[in-house]
Amino acid sequence: MNFFVDSFFAAFRLIGTGDAELLKIVEVTLSVSSLATVFASAVGIPMGFLIAHSQVPGKRAVITVLNTLLALPTVVIGLFVYVFISRRGIFGPLDLLYSQEAMVIGQFILIVPLIAALTIAAVSRVDARYQKTARTLGANGWQTALVILREARFAISAAVISGFGRVISEIGISMMLGGNIKGFTRTMTTAMALEYDKGSFTLAVALGVVLMTLSLGINIIFNLIQGKSSR
């Protein structure tokens, strides 16, 4: 076990000294995941809100489809996006394969259903009396929507955070669409999975510590916010 203990100390030293390769990997991961989360929120939150508040008969079906898409494996999304952006695909000329843009697209697809579904849940959990109260006090449709959004603000933030937590820890999409190119598309998860037995074990452990700290931290924030919303 000495080897592992040594590796752990080396890993902490790597984190402590701010190793350039480690920082680059973390930076790539965070920037790709943040972009994907921002775009997915911009689409998923309004989508969820509209679905939750539409009165159309197919609503239940749409929600079921969304919930089903939550289970879409990352590798399936990777393959799907690959078909479009590979050199032989429709968007092949844009040369997106093995780029950060490709990863953002894949991760975006991964969490749009998640954010939309959590937004639906968040909005539905807002007591119907808020809507009724806003309307009887004279609010129009738009003003009523703002009231509901305000009451759901904690749960919707939690949805966004949850989406971010999902993308920073996913590996299928990053690997298939990013390709683990050092300094460019290498993320924490791909580096850990593919490099650890090729000699960069210390780096893998360091990345594991950073990733775990990040995702646990995010989850703690998520839980705090959830707790606040269910007050």
Added chain:
Amino acid sequence: MNFFVDSFFAAFRLIGTGDAELLKIVEVTLSVSSLATVFASAVGIPMGFLIAHSQVPGKRAVITVLNTLLALPTVVIGLFVYVFISRRGIFGPLDLLYSQEAMVIGQFILIVPLIAALTIAAVSRVDARYQKTARTLGANGWQTALVILREARFAISAAVISGFGRVISEIGISMMLGGNIKGFTRTMTTAMALEYDKGSFTLAVALGVVLMTLSLGINIIFNLIQGKSSR
């Protein structure tokens, strides 16, 4: 795009004719994931039930820790298990690395918190009046627990299904602990992620179709059961 269209047709032919390699991969995936789910349920359900019904002051903290563990990235779990079972680890002599057993262990760790957390949610959602009613009708602690379990049966089944859905679509653990050894530890996700651009694109698409069908099917069942439980 012709290439992809052709690949799709070839993939469906592969599925239709019951290609041996395809079947083997699906079989490995299902047997590893099923085992992991069974073990995780055996531990997670009682754990969740006990946590939900304990009156100790630290309960909220335990639930927060569990919820936090939900976010544990697969690659972190992979690395963690690797430390113990690699040839240099404590359990090295058991020679578990790159075996189905190793994958089961990793996946077990992945979904125990999930199943436990969903069980807690399921049990907590059972109206407190069921417990009160059972007790006033003369039930002892054990009989009261059975009443609650009966009322939560749909939601608990949903928890198990959800765990299974999570493990069949995960890739980090299978890759790091299984190693993608053909006919032995190669699962649907690892095969898709690692083989598609090494010439087995048709197989990747075929696996994608099977995996998607499986996980969407599971999710539909999950949603049906959830719907039933919230009746």
Added chain:
Amino acid sequence: MSLYQLQHLQQRFAKKTVLDIDELTIEQGCIHALLGPNGAGKTTLLNILAFLESPVCGELAFQGKRVDYAKGNILSLRRQVVLVDQHPIMFSTTVRANIEFGLKIRKIDGATRNRVVDEVLETVGLARYKNARADALSGGETQRLALARALALEPQVLLCDEPTASVDAENQAVITELLRTINREQATTIVFTTHDRLQAATLAQHTLVLENGQRVNTTYENSYACTFEPTSGDKDRYLLHGVVELYLSAENRKSGQGGRGRITLNPESIRLVTDLRESPPVCSQVQGRVVMMMEEGHTIRVVVDVGVLMVVLMLADDYRQQNPAIGQQVCVAVPDSACSWTTAC
């Protein structure tokens, strides 16, 4: 002047008719009580009067004009009416912001808003909570704040769903008096639902009773489980809840055999007789003690414990003549025509 006029108005949810009102008028400037058991359609009616729901059919006129449910139109109608829920909900902001909400929407300027907030908080006695979180108030205070939030908008009509059902005795008195004051000082039309007949009778000028979504004259409580058996004479013996005997003409039923079912006695058709030595009964009589009397519109509601509780509605003249007292032994005369009978299924 009539403010609302409803005609042949129906509301259905999931194919079930929850409201079916032939005709109803709400008078401007009056307090109306809406009485009836749970599930009778009281809340649905309030929602329709608040323009929050549109009925599936029938006509609703407001201020003499037929209500047009087009989007732009309904909003301006809705701004003249405020509904206060049974369990009012507060936006998760301050007390002040809750009251300002409706004013901001109506584009009232800041200075006026400030003045109005102070005024209405003073009226409901919550001035000290102005900057407190609105969702931290107690039940009774929340109810008063909800009234303040409504009052700030100076509505034509104030609709209150069970305004005093969930508050303690002290807040009940405060809220009742508030409703009276609002009606008196601002001529606001008020419609409120209640379970409490006394509250309805003392607070409102008009009382409407709903049952199963329909208007009725009074709620028929005199409904009893009952067995009957033929006797040798031309009367059948009815046994209410196994304790009270009634002899009714055999015409009421078809079969010659005994049976079980329910009997309902119309409280307007049964009569109270205080003089027990009165002329020989022409119809079945039961004896009991008077346990409650109260004013109900133009009638007096008298409850007699004859083994089961029996409600008799007396006209004022008849009441004065009989002059029953609480605790007094009296007779209830039950003519055949007052009874309706349903066989158990």
Added chain:
Amino acid sequence: MSLYQLQHLQQRFAKKTVLDIDELTIEQGCIHALLGPNGAGKTTLLNILAFLESPVCGELAFQGKRVDYAKGNILSLRRQVVLVDQHPIMFSTTVRANIEFGLKIRKIDGATRNRVVDEVLETVGLARYKNARADALSGGETQRLALARALALEPQVLLCDEPTASVDAENQAVITELLRTINREQATTIVFTTHDRLQAATLAQHTLVLENGQRVNTTYENSYACTFEPTSGDKDRYLLHGVVELYLSAENRKSGQGGRGRITLNPESIRLVTDLRESPPVCSQVQGRVVMMMEEGHTIRVVVDVGVLMVVLMLADDYRQQNPAIGQQVCVAVPDSACSWTTAC
């Protein structure tokens, strides 16, 4: 014989005292009503009587023996008492299985179980639903099924939380009569909570009133918002809700200035005077109309509309002497000693 005896019993949740009872006795074989506003501690008391909660301090004796909250002991006590919730919940099985649950737990054999199920379903009139899903019944039927489920166990004590609050008039009558029958035929002790004074007065032999977790003689409803101002004489002028004038001795307050607050009039100390020409008043009087009268234990509760509603509790003798009638103009005499005053904070 006393079945329960409570002494200095307290219950607290999150440091808040919700129940604080000095002394309380529940008589064996009697029906007890528990009256009081929401949040007064009624449900908490029922939970304690059902041995579902243990009080934080104080003593509870059952059948003459001090209750020992050790695990094995409490289960056998709990099996002698059944609590029926306000909104009873049914296990998601059949009607029959719901009733059998408690019997199976008590290891009753199958033949007996069958007989008991049939009997109790017959009693509550739900025999036709024996094999139906229990959670598909209506509110009133659920309440009756919950009673049947309790009756099947032949408990010593039946505790009912608001048994008729959520059901329609017809089911109300059925349930009231059921409780009477159970008490009469099986000598089951019954404790039920209610908001309905009349129900309490007519159904129960004993009525207990709770307010803020404590036993009181009656709920004090005569609580009014009020302003006062000094006059030139030795009396202050009090104005209740801006409409009713009272002149009370200046001794009640310290400051020489006017102010605002609340005034509470003890309904047992204020008096009703029907003869308006009676001797000159020795204390402040207000005039009003009698709107309700009812029996309440050994007293008669008279509600007078003097601008606000005022409750007067009259002793039976006094009531007979004054003999007030509904609608009559009367005086309410308010002696200084009946008033308690709190300045607004």
